[in-house]
Amino acid sequence: MKLATFVLSFFLTSVFYSFANAAVSQWTDFTLDNGHVFFPVNIEGIPTRVMLDSGAQINSINKAFIGKHQLELNRGSKVNVKGVYDVDTRNAYNNVAVEIFGLPIELDGLVEGNLGHHSNGMLLGAGFFSNFIVQLDYPNKKMRLLTRDVVDMREMANVKAVTQKGSGMPIAQIEINGKPMWLRVDTGNAGSVLIDRSSASKAGLLENVEGANASFGANSMGVNEYATAETVRFGPYQISDVQIRFPAKGQKTHLESQFEQTGSRIGGKRVVGLIGYDLLKDFIVTLDYKRGKLHVAVPQ
Known part of the structure; x- marks a missing residue:
């Protein structure tokens, strides 16, 4: 490799x-x-x-x-x-x-x-x-x-983000219904934001489940429920009525263990899911993967 x-x-x-x-x-x-x-x-x-x-x-x-x-x-x-x-x-x-x-x-x-x-x-x-x-x-x-000598992402970045120790993967913080959460920046997640069930509960989503559907991972499929968050804050932007997915009750996932490194959290941050296409689709996304820096902007 x-x-x-x-x-x-x-x-x-x-x-x-x-x-x-x-x-x-x-x-x-x-x-x-x-x-x-x-x-x-x-x-x-x-x-x-x-x-x-x-x-x-x-x-x-x-x-x-x-x-x-x-x-x-x-x-x-x-x-x-x-x-x-x-x-x-x-x-x-x-x-x-x-x-x-x-x-x-x-x-x-x-x-x-x-x-x-x-x-x-x-x-x-x-x-x-x-x-x-x-x-x-x-x-x-x-x-x-x-190249990194063209753009100083430390100055340009407008989304709180860091690099995962061990894997080097970028994670970013968003707020769902006012609750801050750390999620992996994932252009391969073609759906909406995906979080674990515990985080969905904290954001008040379990009381407003609208339905369930099958979701396909890298190796197999599972069942996710979904609900609409009143607000999601992504960097400087606040977005209304965003669909959020989370595993159905009893559905086993590797959401958290995917991000574990030698049994520890990522710099003390608990990563609970994935940012997906539905959140990225309206933006120009500038990602410095190696340094964990992220900027989003609406096209002029």
Whole structure:
């Protein structure tokens, strides 16, 4: 996995050289599909698309894509993947030929995953987000990459956020019905905000359950209930009537254990869920994944 991160880092550096050593890349259009961010790539010479997921610590290749094109890839070591509802053991592949932003590279440590239809070729997680500042303009469906010498996120950030010790994942504080909560910043969560049942109780949501539906994690599915929060504060913005999901009574999840590091809390902060697409969709989101800095703004 360390090699995969190095190769991806080298590739991302090359992206900037392709823009005449610019410290800001050109805007690239992306597709929003059910709340997921996709852009085109080639894998083993086959046109497909990649999903960006800031909540994933691994890079994945779709099992359905491998099967559809009968690819015989170089297998590496198996890895354990912990999702919201279950833990699974997966195959990993090395020396996978990928062309992204027009640049050919080979990726190691691509973990076999279930990414839906075979047209979804792969997923990029922490290895993509940690090297640069990533700016996602959700309303206009475009993205760009910035180097850290261009933007001082310590000054620019307007959402209270930190980096998780151990995993390096960014977490942010929002308020639901006036109750502050720490959540993981997760562009791969295509639904609404997801919190644990205890936090939903503290926010007064259990008394106003509107329904329940199935939710699919990385490995399996579960049942979530949902209710509408009167207010959610996200940085300088207060948003009314936001749907919040939480596990149904008796539903086992790994929401909290996903964030545990050697049995301790993250700097004393209890992480209780995920920020999702429904909260991000109206904003330009600027994320410094590595340093745990976050800025949100409404397009002018």
